[in-house]
Amino acid sequence: MTDTPDPARFDHVTDWVFDLDNTLYPHHSNxxxxxxxxxxxxxxxxxxxxxxxxxxxxxxxxxxxxxxxxxxxxxxxxxxxxxxxxxHDIDYSWLVPDPVLGAAIRQLPGRKFIFTNGNRSHAERTARQLGILDHFDDIFDIVAAGLTPKPARQPYETFAALHKVTGANAVMFEDLARNLSVPKSLGMTTVLIVPRNFEPTFSEIWESDPTHEDDVDYVTDDLASFLTTIVEANAA
CATH class of the missing domain: 1.10.150 (DNA polymerase; domain 1)
Structure with a gap:
């Protein structure tokens, strides 16, 4: 289940912001x-x-x-x-390195950030295991957010001020629709990541947040393919 991105919708993007858990790695990795x-x-x-x-x-x-x-x-x-x-004292070998995702992130034009409710060391270990850590400019974690988690507005505003991110020039990738509400209000393009082969019948076990459907511009169950489509369009 993947919306095909309209590359023109991403031509203006200079800042690519990614949630970590169940976003940069697939939900089925568990x-x-x-x-x-x-x-x-x-x-x-x-x-x-x-x-x-x-x-x-x-x-x-x-x-x-x-x-x-x-x-x-x-x-x-x-x-x-x-x-x-x-x-966060866990076994990261459960994650399989994702060279396709890494190549796509590396080729995206502009800056790339991880924005997580976890801590920096967890984000670093996760991204390193996936083989994508070196492609990010910075990690904004729960400590940088003053321990106030998404979806509260404060951490988004703190992040935007710290990195001088303008909403209209940014896109946010998240696995929870409610965490896209504030980015959408700030003018960001929003992409919801759902589990692979996501079906409507999964809605009871997945936090689909139907009340936040208007905050979601795109939905995909394959982040690497979604980004690759944008990268290839930019290269054409």
Whole structure:
């Protein structure tokens, strides 16, 4: 399931902004499941809960505060550094290097950024395993955002000010439609990344965010092909 990008819609783009988890690597790699399990374990140990109750609370915090970390900070005053180090202690070999994606990102005209609710070291390890780390100009992580996660407006504005990004000249790639709402309001072109062979019947298990459909310009389940189409049009 891939919208074919209109290259003319991307001629003006000078800044390419990518979410990390389930965006730069495919959902089916299941890497984030390791982080998810680590977060559940952290909540269970912190609050002396069963894993079932910890899992329920973890998801409540995520929905209410944007990330589990933000919820734990707000309600329990935890040390964010310790949390981030713990949940990102995972096996990155689950990711398969993606030379096609790397070549496409490298050839995109302008600057390229990773903008993630995770931390920098996680982004670096992930991108390095994919073979694409060297193609990015910078990583804007949850620490750079002042620990305020997407989809809050503040981190987008902080990112844009830091890197002098003008919305009209930028495009954002995200796997959650609600995280494209602010970029869209800032004038960015928005691209939603969905799982490979995405079907409407998956909507109950995937955060499709139907209330944010108007914030999405394009939908693709193959980021490498989507970018390659743009690169090849620019080269023609």
């Amino acid at each position: 890497l984030f499941s390791q982080i998810d399990v680590k977060m559940t374990g952290y909540v269970a140990e912190l609050l002396t809960l069963s894993r079932e109750d910890a899992r329920k609370l973890q998801k409540e915090l995520y929905l209410e505060y944007g990330t589990t970390l933000n919820g734990l900070m707000q309600r329990h005053g935890i040390d964010p550094d310790a949390f981030l180090e713990h949940v």
